[in-house]
Amino acid sequence: MKKLTWRQSLVAVAFLLSLSLGIFFVIRAVRPAIYWHYHQDEPIRGWMTMGYVAHSYHVPPYVLHQALGLPEKPHDKRPLREIAKAQNRSIDEIRTALLEAIVQARRPYPASPSPPTNPEASP
Amino acid sequence: MSITDQLLEAVLLYGLPVLFGVILIASVGVPFPISMTLVAAGSFAKQGEMKLVPVIIAASIAAILGDQIGYGLSRWGGRRLIDRITRRLGGAAKIKRAEAVSKKWGGPGIFFSRWLVTALGPWLNFTSGMARYPWRRFIVWDAPGQVLWVVLYVTLGYIFSDRVQYIAEILGNLAWAILALTAAIILGFRLVRYFRPARFARSL
Numbered sequence: 001m002k003k004l005t006w007r008q009s010l011v012a013v014a015f016l017l018s019l020s021l022g023i024f025f026v027i028r029a030v031r032p033a034i035y036w037h038y039h040q041d042e043p044i045r046g047w048m049t050m051g052y053v054a055h056s057y058h059v060p061p062y063v064l065h066q067a068l069g070l071p072e073k074p075h076d077k078r079p080l081r082e083i084a085k086a087q088n089r090s091i092d093e094i095r096t097a098l099l100e101a102i103v104q105a106r107r108p109y110p111a112s113p114s115p116p117t118n119p120e121a122s123p
Numbered sequence: 124m125s126i127t128d129q130l131l132e133a134v135l136l137y138g139l140p141v142l143f144g145v146i147l148i149a150s151v152g153v154p155f156p157i158s159m160t161l162v163a164a165g166s167f168a169k170q171g172e173m174k175l176v177p178v179i180i181a182a183s184i185a186a187i188l189g190d191q192i193g194y195g196l197s198r199w200g201g202r203r204l205i206d207r208i209t210r211r212l213g214g215a216a217k218i219k220r221a222e223a224v225s226k227k228w229g230g231p232g233i234f235f236s237r238w239l240v241t242a243l244g245p246w247l248n249f250t251s252g253m254a255r256y257p258w259r260r261f262i263v264w265d266a267p268g269q270v271l272w273v274v275l276y277v278t279l280g281y282i283f284s285d286r287v288q289y290i291a292e293i294l295g296n297l298a299w300a301i302l303a304l305t306a307a308i309i310l311g312f313r314l315v316r317y318f319r320p321a322r323f324a325r326s327l
Contacts, residue, residue: 008317015310018303025300029293036289043288047131055170056285077172079132 044095046081053080053098059105067101068094127156131163139177143185150189150269151196152245158276158298159291165280166287175281179273186237186269187262190248194261197252205253225254230264237268238275240302 036042044053050070054061065072068083078086084094133141142164149155161182168175209215229251236243251261276294283290 008314011310011313011317015307015314018306018310022300022303022307025296025303029296029300032289032292036286042286045128045288047128047135049135049172051170051172052166055166058285075172077135079128079135081128081132 044080044098046084046091047079049079050076050083057102059102063101063105064098067097127159130155130160134160134164135167135172138173139181142173142178143181146182146185147189147192150186150245150248151193152249156291158241158294159287161273161276162280162291162294163287165277165282166284168277169281169284175277179270179277182273182277183270186273187266190237190244190265190269191262193245193248194252194258197249198255198258199252201249201253202255222254225250225256229254229256230260233261233264234268237265238272239298240305241272241298242302 042056048056050061050064050068054064062072068087070076070083080094081091084091087094130145134145142160145155145160146157149157164173164178164182165175167173168178229247233247233251233256236247279290279294280287
């Protein structure tokens with residue numbers, strides 16, 4: 001085996017570096033694909049409109065409009081961030097309200113058991 | 124709030140003009156999260172917020188126009204700078220060689236950097252302009268590549284319209300993976316040549 005010159009070893013290092021970078025990015029590309037396979041929903045973000053969330057979560061839009069107490073407009077282009085600002089709420093509150101409505105709207109939703117009666121806790 | 128959120132909000136609110144402007148600026152070289160914007164535009168088209176064909180036409184024209192601006196700036200501005208430097212410091216022969224390489228291999232490089240390894244796009248506009256790659260040939264490689272890019276990304280957004288964030292993330296990472304692996308293949312060939320010079324020479 002020949003001894004490598006410094007230039008050749010530089011090429012070898014660059015080769016290993018680019019190979020590992022390539023593998024790194026392949027893994028990063030595959031990860032969301034796997035995640036998406038197991039979790040169907042994508043996170044709700046501030047740029048999304050009500051229409052987009054309804055589309056992404058496959059629920060009828062009126063469910064979401066009701067959850068935020070909004071009249072249903074077919075092409076409301078306001079992003080959630082604007083709606084949150086108009087309602088004086090944080091985007092997290094909006095997200096929680098929407099997710100709650102979405103969970104309720106999805107059909108195979110098991111009837112929740114009635115809460116245990118605890119006479120001391122009730123007012 | 125991230126720049127992606129702001130871009131997407133603006134595209135949703137103001138439609139095609141914003142999409143056009145954002146892609147134009149990004150094609151010149153400003154690193155906007157443009158893949159995500161295109162994928163999202165495809166999704167908006169599916170939902171009826173935008174129209175598919177105008178989106179594709181506007182985005183393609185913007186991308187091609189942006190490339191010409193990048194090319195033009197470097198050809199007429201950057202070139203003058205290079206000439207001044209070589210006159211003072213020498214190295215004109217090296218520049219000549221770079222020009223020759225660009226003329227020989229530039230075409231496919233321009234084409235694939237439009238849609239496959241998009242991160243390199245603006246760089247190749249600049250190097251093509253600097254190396255005085257013929258403008259007509261530049262546009263012949265550039266335009267089909269850009270249209271392919273737009274159609275590919277918008278269509279993916281249209282098909283997977285309910286999960287644009289995942290699609291954009293996958294595409295972004297794949298582009299970098301392809302870039303790194305291409306570099307690894309080229310470097311790998313060089314390494315093989317170091318170890319087996321005789322055999323490599325015979326095979327040529």
